[in-house]
Amino acid sequence: xxxxxxxxxxxxxxxxxxxxxxxxxxxxxxxxxxxxxxxxxxxxxxxxxxxxxxxxxxxxxxxxxxxxxxxxxxxxxxxxxxxxxxxxxxxxxxxxxxxxxxxxxxxxxxxxx
Amino acid sequence: xxxxxxxxxxxxxxxxxxxxxxxxxxxxxxxxxxxxxxxxxxxxxxxxxxxxxxxxxxxxxxxxxxxxxxxxxxxxxxxxxxxxxxxxxxxxxxxxxxxxxxxxxxxxxxxxxxxxx
Numbered sequence: 640x641x642x643x644x645x646x647x648x649x650x651x652x653x654x655x656x657x658x659x660x661x662x663x664x665x666x667x668x669x670x671x672x673x674x675x676x677x678x679x680x681x682x683x684x685x686x687x688x689x690x691x692x693x694x695x696x697x698x699x700x701x702x703x704x705x706x707x708x709x710x711x712x713x714x715x716x717x718x719x720x721x722x723x724x725x726x727x728x729x730x731x732x733x734x735x736x737x738x739x740x741x742x743x744x745x746x747x748x749x750x751x752x
Numbered sequence: 753x754x755x756x757x758x759x760x761x762x763x764x765x766x767x768x769x770x771x772x773x774x775x776x777x778x779x780x781x782x783x784x785x786x787x788x789x790x791x792x793x794x795x796x797x798x799x800x801x802x803x804x805x806x807x808x809x810x811x812x813x814x815x816x817x818x819x820x821x822x823x824x825x826x827x828x829x830x831x832x833x834x835x836x837x838x839x840x841x842x843x844x845x846x847x848x849x850x851x852x853x854x855x856x857x858x859x860x861x862x863x864x865x866x867x868x869x
Contacts, residue, residue: 738783738802744794
């Protein structure tokens with residue numbers, strides 16, 4: 640069975656604080672891809688990052704960083720020095736070999752000025 | 753071109769109307785998806801087309817009818833919808849791990865916001 644769990648429903652932080660969004664996934668596939676998407680109030684899904692199951696290197700892109708750990712089936716996302724524009728719903732998603740793209744339930748992040 | 757284009761952006765239709773949502777991509781992706789997203793919920797998978805063939809139908813009512821005329825186009829035909837079908841309908845495409853490529857991304861269109869009255 641494929642499953643993506645985002646246990647944090649809502650998070651509020653004060654601007655400039657760091658925040659980590661958690662994602663835990665389940666799959667029996669050995670080849671799969673993990674994604675993070677941002678959905679601002681306007682509604683579109685904005686691609687942030689993709690990781691394949693063979694690449695456990697962590698990645699940093701500006702204020703964003705991702706920690707992929709196969710041992711714990713986690714793919715966590717950290718925003719450093721958060722800004723008001725980071726306020727959005729963030730979805731973690733899993734793409735498996737059957738071309739199924741599963742989403743977690745999302746985490747609503749509010750950054751307070 | 754890394755875009756998935758959906759038309760129309762907004763659609764209001766009556767319960768007896770027939771309408772279609774359109775999705776187009778020119779990235780050579782062979783997997784295309786329709787998702788339905790209600791307010792404050794994650795996108796829910798409706799259909800997956802892989803190599804222009806319907807590979808997944810998540811028990812979607814027959815009033816939603818997908819069609820994939822070619823590898824770049826995906827349609828969703830709507831007929832006799834109910835008010836509870838009002839939602840954001842998202843199209844996505846991906847290369848897919850099954851093609852053997854090591855890298856893939858799933859790209860989403862901006863969605864069609866559908867209101868059934």
